[in-house]
Amino acid sequence: MIFSKEKTTLAYTIEKCLKCEKLHKRDFSEGDILFAISSKCTFCDGITNIEKIFGEILER
Amino acid sequence: MFSMGDDTNPLMMLIWILPIILFVFYGQQIQLLVTSGEIKKGIKKLNGFRVNSKKELIDYVKKNIDSTVDPTQKIEQFLDYFTIMPVDMDPNGIVEKVRHTVRSREDYTRNHVKSLSPKLNEIELSRIQTLLEIASSLQMIHKIVNHMFLTAKKQKNYPLILPVQMILPFLMEHAKAMDAAIPAFKTGQPLGDGIGPMVVGKMMLDVEKEIISFQTVLAKIDYKGRKLFLLKAEGPASTVGRPDDALQKIVHDNKIDAVIMIDAALKMEGEDSASVARGFGAAIGGIGTEKFQIEHIATQNNIPIFSIVIKQSVKEAITLMTKEIADQADNVRSQVYEMILENTLEGQSVVIIGVGNTSGVPQ
Numbered sequence: 001m002i003f004s005k006e007k008t009t010l011a012y013t014i015e016k017c018l019k020c021e022k023l024h025k026r027d028f029s030e031g032d033i034l035f036a037i038s039s040k041c042t043f044c045d046g047i048t049n050i051e052k053i054f055g056e057i058l059e060r
Numbered sequence: 061m062f063s064m065g066d067d068t069n070p071l072m073m074l075i076w077i078l079p080i081i082l083f084v085f086y087g088q089q090i091q092l093l094v095t096s097g098e099i100k101k102g103i104k105k106l107n108g109f110r111v112n113s114k115k116e117l118i119d120y121v122k123k124n125i126d127s128t129v130d131p132t133q134k135i136e137q138f139l140d141y142f143t144i145m146p147v148d149m150d151p152n153g154i155v156e157k158v159r160h161t162v163r164s165r166e167d168y169t170r171n172h173v174k175s176l177s178p179k180l181n182e183i184e185l186s187r188i189q190t191l192l193e194i195a196s197s198l199q200m201i202h203k204i205v206n207h208m209f210l211t212a213k214k215q216k217n218y219p220l221i222l223p224v225q226m227i228l229p230f231l232m233e234h235a236k237a238m239d240a241a242i243p244a245f246k247t248g249q250p251l252g253d254g255i256g257p258m259v260v261g262k263m264m265l266d267v268e269k270e271i272i273s274f275q276t277v278l279a280k281i282d283y284k285g286r287k288l289f290l291l292k293a294e295g296p297a298s299t300v301g302r303p304d305d306a307l308q309k310i311v312h313d314n315k316i317d318a319v320i321m322i323d324a325a326l327k328m329e330g331e332d333s334a335s336v337a338r339g340f341g342a343a344i345g346g347i348g349t350e351k352f353q354i355e356h357i358a359t360q361n362n363i364p365i366f367s368i369v370i371k372q373s374v375k376e377a378i379t380l381m382t383k384e385i386a387d388q389a390d391n392v393r394s395q396v397y398e399m400i401l402e403n404t405l406e407g408q409s410v411v412i413i414g415v416g417n418t419s420g421v422p423q
Contacts, residue, residue: 009240011249011380030247033296034258034421035265052389053250053420055380 005059013053015039019046028053088218095218095225099209102228106202109239113195114139116242120191124184125177138172139196141165159349169193183248186297190245190419194238201235237375244380245298250420252376252385256322257292259392260414261423264290269423272309276301277423283397285406289314295418303344303413304353310411316363317408319354320399322392323415324377324385325369334384335371336392338399343367344415366403368395378417 011028015038022043032038038048083090114135121131143165146157166189173188174180180188205224212221244251250258264279271294272278279290289310293301310316323343327333342354342365358365370392376382400410 009380011247012383014386028247028249032420033248034250035262036422052383052386053381054383054386055249056383 008058008060009055010058011053011055013038014051015048016051017041017044017046017048020044023051024048089216092212092216092218092221095221096209096213099221099224099228102232103202103206103209105232106198106205106235109235110198110202112239113191113198113242116246117191117195120246121176121188124180126179127177131176134176135192138169138192139199141196155349155352158347162347162349183297186299187245187248190298191242194242194245198235198238201231205231233374237378240375241378245419248296248298248420250381251378251417252372252381253324253378253416254381254418254421255324255370255385255389255392256414256416257295257418257421258389258414259322259396260290260292260412261295261418261421262389262393263412264292264423273302273305275299276303276306278306278310279423283400286400286404287409288400289409289411291411292414292423293418295421295423298417298419300346300417302350303415304350307354307357307411307413311357311361311363314409316361316411318404319358319363319365319411319413320396321365321367321413321415322396323367323369324372326377327371327373331371333372333376334382334388336388336395337369337371338395339367339369341365341367343369364403366399368392368399
């Protein structure tokens with residue numbers, strides 16, 4: 001269609017710190033699976049695990 | 061004689077009568093021509109999906125198998141494999157026959173995908189098998205629509221093209237969804253259909269688990285005096301497991317007082333996506349053999365089945381989980397606990413089944 005916007009789905013990973021419980025949203029990277037230990041928390045010295053993986057539609 | 065204001069002007073009469081005559085004698089052919097244009101566009105799109113899914117599958121296999129042999133020819137053979145469903149003139153025992161046929165096909169595909177590279181791990185194997193199913197389904201849809209269209213054109217039979225025109229939008233919706241699902245399966249992302257396994261998978265974390273039936277995991281936990289048997293497909297592979305076989309084993313060894321099933325359900329037009337609804341009866345899709353088996357076990361043992369469904373469209377169910385669906389996971393989990401307390405007493409046992417494809421969802 002001439003006037004329809006192009007839609008792209010962007011995948012995101014939400015990490016949750018097991019210590020301070022803060023959430024951090026980043027781009028999904030291959031190998032991410034739910035509930036897996038992910039990285040160090042950027043707010044405290046805790047470890048984060050993957051709470052959610054989802055897609056958001058971007059219209060251009 | 062040719063004055064413009066005259067109602068009996070023969071030229072004007074001709075202009076009116078000619079199209080009427082044309083439509084009376086050639087109406088069907090004109091309609092066939094117009095409809096053909098629309099269907100041709102649809103078939104072109106379906107062919108695009110078919111070609112793309114095959115290309116994606118071959119690329120994925122080549123990238124992930126440890127073999128020097130080109131797998132293209134073998135994959136093309138798999139794509140043309142068909143399944144002949146058992147005859148149902150005598151419906152007695154038809155479910156067993158269908159289950160046998162479907163499982164034989166699954167086993168066959170798994171073994172032959174494995175033969176591409178014996179070193180293939182279970183997760184890669186399940187992904188290839190799913191991509192193969194997608195490519196094979198898209199090939200079949202294209203083949204059938206094309207056949208119906210060409211037959212109608214060959215016979216110059218307008219009524220024959222009507223069913224194609226009616227069913228095409230629905231087929232296109234499914235085909236588009238399958239085409240959009242390919243990236244999620246390739247990268248092992250959770251799907252909308254994975255909301256059930258996601259809810260139960262989180263309840264299973266840090267608990268000892270066992271494989272109870274093919275690609276199906278069981279964990280046992282206690283909750284406010286109740287014994288919970290948690291069931292889901294074995295993630296993060298792309299599989300739905302065999303919850304019916306698992307339930308059979310659990311019921312054989314234990315006295316079960318209730319079954320709660322959590323699954324994605326197709327939303328009706330106008331319904332909000334990711335809305336949660338509670339109900340009664342077995343919430344499980346597929347060809348129907350698993351649903352039949354679960355209902356049979358429940359009826360034989362007088363076990364009530366409760367269900368919680370998360371509404372979504374066809375596309376949402378088989379593509380990367382949307383934020384709205386993912387955000388419902390905690391709500392659904394608390395509704396499961398609420399349902400357990402509402403419908404069971406202390407000392408009773410409940411089976412909780414997270415139904416759906418568990419791609420990207422471990423436990």
